[in-house]
Amino acid sequence: MTTPHEELLPSTRRSLLHRIATAQTEGRTPSLVAAVARDGELVWSGGRSMVDGHAPDENVQYRIGSITKTFTAVLVMRLRDEGVLDLGDPLEKHLPGTGAGEVTIAELLSHTGGLAAETPGAWWERTPGSTRPELADVLGQDPFKHPSGRRFHYSNPGYTLLGSLVEALRGAPWEEVLRGEVLDPLGLSRTSAQPQAPHAGGFAVHPWADVMMPEPVEDLGLMAPAGQLWSTAADLARFGTFLLKGDDRVLCGESVREMRTPSAPLQAGEWDRAYGLGLDLLRWEKGSLAGHGGSLPGFVAALWVSEADGLATVALANCTSGPQVAALAVDLVKIVADAEPRIPEPWRPLTEVDERALELTGPWYWGTQVLALRLTADGGVEVGPLSGAGRQARFRSNGDGTWTGLNGYYAGELLRAVRRVDGSVSHLDLGSFVFTRTPYDEGAPVPGGVDPQGWRGFP
Incomplete structure (x- = not known):
């Protein structure tokens, strides 16, 4: 990934810089770095620091x-795509003896397994x-707080x-598998389980005084x-691009799209927020975003991607609390999407x-409702x-x-053309619905x- 900072307009770059400068000042964080990738290229990065002349760049860890959870997902x-497991499998099938084996793999991915949010004992x-x-030390004697599959309850264990x-x-160890199967293929050389210089140090900033430790x-x-x-802003921007497009060396586009699909039940009052498979999902005025936030003592981080805009944004800071980096990363999407659609x-034409x-x-026609079938560039329909509202869906060709069906009401449903003996099309069958060329043919x-x-007027 290159870093052609000139690709964005000067006014856009200044708006981005102003936003992160405000976040660093108002959030009282020792340093902050952010980046924006568009259509797979890093088009902007910026940093602010409490030390003059030492602002971090996109390669500082x-x-x-x-955000680690998304990598694990x-x-x-x-493993699912290789046929090694099914997301509906209970954990016990592949990892017996945990005491939480009834929960399914999909429920673990989407935080709907009912497990506790944290580990027992001291702050992990x-x-x-x-x-x-x-694992018994991680789960404790009573690992479940809710019935499995009923609600979203974020769970680190x-x-x-x-x-x-x-x-x-x-x-093999998780870190070794991650390096070989994800980090190396995607070129994420500055993402690691242990810090590698140059990296930021983590700090706590006193809530009522400008002092830190x-x-x-x-x-x-x-x-x-x-x-x-x-990780770094540059590596996470590259990872964000992967979460938009997929990469056949790691995970195909259809599977990352599945990760970006809501999987957890929505909670009352949270209709603008959902969770997929290892990804947080957010609706905003222009569409939807997918990504994840992260925090550990001394650090906060956020990554958001917008499929509609081809954007991935990252914000990283080295303090325990203060800067709202999740909102900051969302604002970076908005700034670029609004200023440079x-x-x-x-x-x-198709080839x-x-x-x-x-x-x-x-x-x-489905009954009296008229719909249109169009070919898509990827060979589907x-x-x-x-016009107006109604059921709309994309379909992939089965050859x-x-x-x-790939989305909406018809996701997973089969569309087929039913032909007469002479080969002409009689109708379309879509999940038992009959579509005809004229209303009620x-x-x-x-x-x-x-x-x-037949059709007639009212006498």
């Missing part, structure tokens, strides 16, 4: 806390991992279980998959056309209303004249039949 999704983020040498699952199935840096041991990693790619699919394009097998007197 900070501890990223719970990628490892689990790789400020104590050595060696004080919790076994849940991601410890996922890290141990990765180790059991790969036969260092925070301890602990190796989290078994809890590492929940929050151990150190994404320029659409040029329209280009290959499936004639049998082309035959299906145009209007279809899209079905949706001609046999059928398509599987009497020549098609419309469920319930069609009144033999």
